[in-house]
Amino acid sequence: MNISAKTKICMVIGDPIEHSLSPIMHNAGYEKVGIDSEFVFLACNVIVDQIADFVAGIKAMKIRGVSCTLPHKMEVMKYMDDIDEIAKKIGAVNTIVNDRGVLKGYNTDLIGAIAPLQKITLLENKKVALIGAGGVARAFAYGLTQKGSNLTIYNRTIEKAQELATKFGGDARSFDTLEDVKNMDIIINATSVGLDPNYNESSLPKKLITDKHIVFDVIYVPYDTKLLRDAKQKGARIIHGIEMLLQQGIAQFKLYTGYDAPEETMRNALLDHLNRKTK
Numbered sequence: 001m002n003i004s005a006k007t008k009i010c011m012v013i014g015d016p017i018e019h020s021l022s023p024i025m026h027n028a029g030y031e032k033v034g035i036d037s038e039f040v041f042l043a044c045n046v047i048v049d050q051i052a053d054f055v056a057g058i059k060a061m062k063i064r065g066v067s068c069t070l071p072h073k074m075e076v077m078k079y080m081d082d083i084d085e086i087a088k089k090i091g092a093v094n095t096i097v098n099d100r101g102v103l104k105g106y107n108t109d110l111i112g113a114i115a116p117l118q119k120i121t122l123l124e125n126k127k128v129a130l131i132g133a134g135g136v137a138r139a140f141a142y143g144l145t146q147k148g149s150n151l152t153i154y155n156r157t158i159e160k161a162q163e164l165a166t167k168f169g170g171d172a173r174s175f176d177t178l179e180d181v182k183n184m185d186i187i188i189n190a191t192s193v194g195l196d197p198n199y200n201e202s203s204l205p206k207k208l209i210t211d212k213h214i215v216f217d218v219i220y221v222p223y224d225t226k227l228l229r230d231a232k233q234k235g236a237r238i239i240h241g242i243e244m245l246l247q248q249g250i251a252q253f254k255l256y257t258g259y260d261a262p263e264e265t266m267r268n269a270l271l272d273h274l275n276r277k278t279k
């Protein structure tokens with residue numbers, strides 16, 4: 001262990017937080033780049049009522065970077081000294097950088113949402129079904145409409161889909177019309193359906209998936225969700241949830257440390273942890 005009194009602290013906060021893979025991913029990156037004496041990445045359970053105290057603590061303890069997960073991404077915005085334009089437009093901050101006592105909020109979920117898709121397809125004029133209208137769906141809705149995709153947002157609570165469509169663009173639909181995804185190019189599950197321990201639940205009936213689809217599931221535990229297993233069987237191209245976690249983490253790594261993140265090392269650390277390393 002290379003931690004000393006000079007080591008700068010980064011961390012992820014949330015409630016709950018014990019499931020977070022961010023410390024595994026970032027610390028593996030620090031070690032690979034040889035900066036594990038300069039930086040360490042921890043996790044802290046912070047309840048939403050204590051977010052103001054926590055933010056004061058970031059300044060008092062000179063914590064370098066903070067990743068925010070549920071339920072803090074919106075609440076924390078009130079306490080920032082500055083907020084990046086994209087984070088303002090999305091309406092959520094998942095990354096705080098402490099630059100000599102000035103706290104700036106960013107949103108790297110956008111990169112996490114869009115970069116994995118852009119690695120395999122162009123997004124302009126693509127017909128995209130976004131299933132879900134919660135926090136994660138916001139970054140997709142903003143990013144996809146910015147890239148010129150034709151977005152349809154499906155959600156159990158239709159009002160939330162309508163809210164996103166009004167803010168970012170696209171159409172809002174209820175699950176009754178999911179049949180239409182057959183003719184779309186990309187399907188994204190941004191709901192929590194299929195999350196551990198519900199391995200055999202999916203937000204989309206298998207019969208609606210074809211070999212023309214790209215299917216992206218934001219859930220990363222389990223690694224192969226029911227939706228992705230179904231999509232693979234149907235011959236669709238698939239994107240695993242850890243790709244989103246990884247790409248948003250890579251952007252945070254650069255913001256916190258100034259170094260380029262070692263993508264393969266960080267991906268392998270995640271895959272190792274999920275027991276799915278293939279080589």
Ligand code: NDP
Nearest residue numbers: 132133134135136137156157160191192218219241244245
């Ligand atoms: P939110 O609580 O903000 O939103 C949850 C969404 O799931 C809502 O659209 C909700 O619909 C829908 N939903 C929940 N249960 C059901 C159900 N039984 N049937 C249909 N729809 C349902 O959560 P987030 O958007 O923050 O997170 C969603 C998932 O994304 C999490 O489960 C997490 O695993 C994953 N995640 C992945 C990340 C990654 O990097 N890959 C990062 C962060 C989260 P309704 O509006 O009707 O309630």
